[in-house]
Amino acid sequence: MTKSVNDERIFNEDIGDSSYPMPIDTEEVYRLKLMHYAIKSAWKGNFSAPIKEALERGNAKILDIGCGSGVWIREMAALYPSSTFIGIDISPTFQSDSSPTPSNASFQLCDIHNGLPFNDNTFDYVHQSSLNGGISKTQWEPHIDQIVRILKSGGYIELQEGDVGVNNENENKDMHLIWEALRGFLVDINSFKVIIPQVKNFLESRKQLTNIEFNSQFIDMAVSAGKPGECARISYKIALSTLRFLLAPRMNISNEEYDALVKSSFDFIEKYGGGYTCVRCFARKISSKL
Numbered sequence: 530m531t532k533s534v535n536d537e538r539i540f541n542e543d544i545g546d547s548s549y550p551m552p553i554d555t556e557e558v559y560r561l562k563l564m565h566y567a568i569k570s571a572w573k574g575n576f577s578a579p580i581k582e583a584l585e586r587g588n589a590k591i592l593d594i595g596c597g598s599g600v601w602i603r604e605m606a607a608l609y610p611s612s613t614f615i616g617i618d619i620s621p622t623f624q625s626d627s628s629p630t631p632s633n634a635s636f637q638l639c640d641i642h643n644g645l646p647f648n649d650n651t652f653d654y655v656h657q658s659s660l661n662g663g664i665s666k667t668q669w670e671p672h673i674d675q676i677v678r679i680l681k682s683g684g685y686i687e688l689q690e691g692d693v694g695v696n697n698e699n700e701n702k703d704m705h706l707i708w709e710a711l712r713g714f715l716v717d718i719n720s721f722k723v724i725i726p727q728v729k730n731f732l733e734s735r736k737q738l739t740n741i742e743f744n745s746q747f748i749d750m751a752v753s754a755g756k757p758g759e760c761a762r763i764s765y766k767i768a769l770s771t772l773r774f775l776l777a778p779r780m781n782i783s784n785e786e787y788d789a790l791v792k793s794s795f796d797f798i799e800k801y802g803g804g805y806t807c808v809r810c811f812a813r814k815i816s817s818k819l
């Protein structure tokens with residue numbers, strides 16, 4: 530892997546045509562774990578699809594796409610020791626986490642846009658969380674078709690995505706500026722600026738998927754939201770600080786001006802609250818033929 534260093538952060542240069550912009554170092558593992566705990570707390574669990582019984586029965590095969598730090602895979606594998614868990618990612622960020630990997634879990638490097646490297650009808654459950662920045666508008670449908678292909682009949686797909694923005698950002702000019710720049714970046718890389726309604730459309734448009742359920746949760750970043758709120762707030766603040774190298778030039782401002790915008794945005798959230806919506810959508814595969 531070819532690594533590069535920017536703003537003292539480590540990036541993977543071998544990401545092909547992917548425009549996913551985040552680093553792969555231990556600070557990124559820290560951010561992803563905070564985001565994971567915030568999301569898991571809001572949903573009161575790691576998944577919404579009705580798969581608990583199959584996981585407990587054992588011999589279920591589970592895939593996490595774009596597994597990042599690998600925290601979801603490690604937690605799930607420890608909770609369900611008689612099922613098998615595989616995490617895939619374009620970058621070895623999961624190796625930057627020193628947490629032990631249970632023996633029923635493993636990780637593989639792969640670029641999802643080259644197809645998913647598994648046989649048809651392999652998995653009982655495929656989970657994917659927060660990948661909008663790594664998938665362009667035209668890549669989504671072929672990618673979902675790949676997931677459907679590798680799912681067993683009766684198996685479940687579940688997608689989780691969050692809004693890019695904060696519910697009260699129009700009340701603060703600095704907040705609006707910074708999130709508007711982030712949405713502009715997503716538009717430039719041809720990803721969805723507003724991903725949430727699309728998640729359901731993708732699953733509804735696939736003939737082989739049924740029992741589609743779509744639910745949303747508010748990820749509260751307010752101080753009053755306690756520990757989960759703090760995790761959500763810190764992880765988003767780190768994400769925006771990390772993206773300075775991309776967003777400050779887009780906004781035509783200096784690094785110092787950018788840092789001041791991030792600070793004032795999160796000072797506002799600490800004082801007045803704020804949060805964002807995230808959705809989970811899951812569906813069951815009815816037949817093994819595409």
Ligand SMILES: C[S@@+](CC[C@H](N)C(=O)[O-])C[C@H]1O[C@@H](n2cnc3c(N)ncnc32)[C@H](O)[C@@H]1O
Binds near residue numbers: 561597620657664
């Ligand atoms: C925002 S992180 C989410 C990580 C994890 N799912 C979570 O919720 O904590 C997005 C992940 O998708 C991965 N990714 C982006 N583009 C990818 C691609 N083309 N193929 C595989 N993984 C990709 C990134 O490397 C990153 O680890």
